[in-house]
Amino acid sequence: MMNKQIVVLGAGPAGAAVALGLKRLGYEVCVVSEWRRFAALEGVSQRVLEGLRQAGLHQALASACAASPRQVRWNGEAHAPNVEHLLDRPAFDAAIRQDLLAAGVELIEARVRELSSTAEGHCLQLDSASGPQTCHADFLVEARGRQAPLSGKGLRGQETLSLLNHWQEQPGPARSAVESLADGWAWMARLGDGRCFWQLTLDVASTDLPEKSQLAEFCAAQRAQSTLVRELFGAPALQPSALHARSSTATLCLQTSGDNWLRVGDAAMAVDPLSGNGIFQSLSSSLQAPAVINTLLQKPERAALARHFHQQRVEQLFLRFARIGRDFYAMEQQWVARPFWQSRRNWPDDLPLHAPADYASLRVARAPVINGELIDEADVVITADQPLGIWHLQGIELAPIVRALHSAPLTEVLAPLAAEQQRLVYGWLRAQGYRQA
Structure with missing residues (x-):
């Protein structure tokens, strides 16, 4: 059995930011993570790059593409408001691992098969390439994103599904775009090497989806109706392509810590992808975590204070991003009666994103x-x-x-x-x- 002081589950931006922060505080940290099993692309803003720099994820930062133009078609209007940096997630994930190893953080490539926790610590049963392993941790950081098991109470938005498609075309300028549709919205991008991505986000309850085997054809048919798709991509975009389905439902965990564990990133709160950049909110909740964990370990008399601090900020961050998404949805007036838009334009509440000064x-x-x-x-x-x-x-x-x-x-x-x-x-x-x- 391996005995570890602190184990972080997940080597995404959230888990890595916590691990690096704890390492700087002098803790021995072990990160347990699987590799991503599907191709993915994300568009991020300059503030995400600043967050990566602040976290010490320098090689991950270097993996981001140069800024490329982004088009927006929303509420029947076309805009080109800004640019975004495209992240090839497999390359980005590999760069994060390089940052961890360069900082002296131990990294175990494994799947967590079983986890049992008590007040004395945590026992993890791992499946790795070299075979089963058992690991004991005094403190556990849950950073496995939306896939992290959730026990206890939570808050969920409307059940939302995102269908990510990708295919290969000829090399050309990197570009991205987003457009509203009658029953959802789509984000799309192409990299300079010709790799193309298109993600359709839909309402689970109201969308009449076909069988899993027919989802690729369903998505191709949706793309064929989009003039924006035809502007950004070539003929391969109109054909069925490789597809990965994933939940993008907004979730908030109402208990994000204990005396010897902490949830960060999407494992603590995950926002609707329209609400803001997921990496940014993951980093936002993770940069504070080392101070919280250090307090729990070094000043147990302040445990309640530290846990309250973390929970408050996770909840406040969640509401901020949820209201950003709500306001974006409310801007779309073409399909106000459609279930997708109707259920999202008033959630999570009717409070303003920014309260007037007083x-x-x-x-x-x-x-x-x-x-x-x-x-x-x-x-x-x-x-x-x-x-x-x-x-x-x-x-x-x-x-x-x-x-x-x-x-x-x-x-x-x-x-x-x-x-x-x-x-x-x-x-x-x-x-x-x-x-x-």
């Missing part, structure tokens, strides 16, 4: 924060748009300033700060609705 509502409260390598508690400022609170503004604590403004004029409150800090804080106050009398 200086009168600002208040100071105690809340968990990341303080160096640990989760701590501090006075933060709760705002309409930041319900979890803001502690610092580029190193300047905001709670003392907001408190002082109740009894002193702005010039007096800001006087101890340097001129540039004064401008920074004043700009923040103005953004919150503050106006001098």
Whole structure:
């Protein structure tokens, strides 16, 4: 039996970011992962690349293609709003493994056949190329994405299915596009080497899908009706092609931690693919995880605080992305009565993505924060748009300033700060609705 201090299940961006962060804190980390079993392509924004850099995933970052143009056809209108970087997922996954190995993180290529957990630790039965293995972990990080087993309560959006197709054409310029359809939407892209991808996202309950053996023909028929497909691709796009079906239902785990385990990335919360980039949200929930785990292991008296911090931020992130998706769906007015669009334009709630600034509502409260390598508690400022609170503004604590403004004029409150800090804080106050009398 192998004895490990911390085992991370999953070598995607989320698992890798946690493993590298823990390694920097001095922990011995082992990552257990299978290779991806299907070809896939993703389009990511510049902020994802910044997240990869922040996580220390430099070789994964280098695997991203240069920015290429992206077309959007939504609500009967055509736009070319921005660019995106295309990620060949098999190459990206291989680069992540290179980053892990370069950092000295142990990597086991294996499938988890069985997992049993107690307060004393976790026992994993693994199937690897060299045969069955048993591994014991003191702490476990669940980062296997949407496929991670979920026990306990969770929140699910409308059941959603994505059908990913890929085929080969002649080399040409890299491009991508997205378009709305009567019963769903499609994302499509081609790489410079001629590999082409098209993904159709549908509602499980209302779509009359054929048998599994006929899905490739069904998708080819859908592509044949799209003028955008004909613009981006050649004749092979109109033929049945290799296909992989996967769930893309939005899910939120309502218990993302215990005293000796933590869920991150899509295993904690997975968003509708229209809501924002999945890699970005995976990194967002994972970059905080090393501090949470370090607190659970080194400061058990703060365990409840650390777990509350992680759960709060996972839930807030989920709602943010879910509302982004809701607002995109609501923009599509051509098929408002169709089940796909009708069920998604009002979920998860009717609250605005961004609450309007309201200086009168600002208040100071105690809340968990990341303080160096640990989760701590501090006075933060709760705002309409930041319900979890803001502690610092580029190193300047905001709670003392907001408190002082109740009894002193702005010039007096800001006087101890340097001129540039004064401008920074004043700009923040103005953004919150503050106006001098």
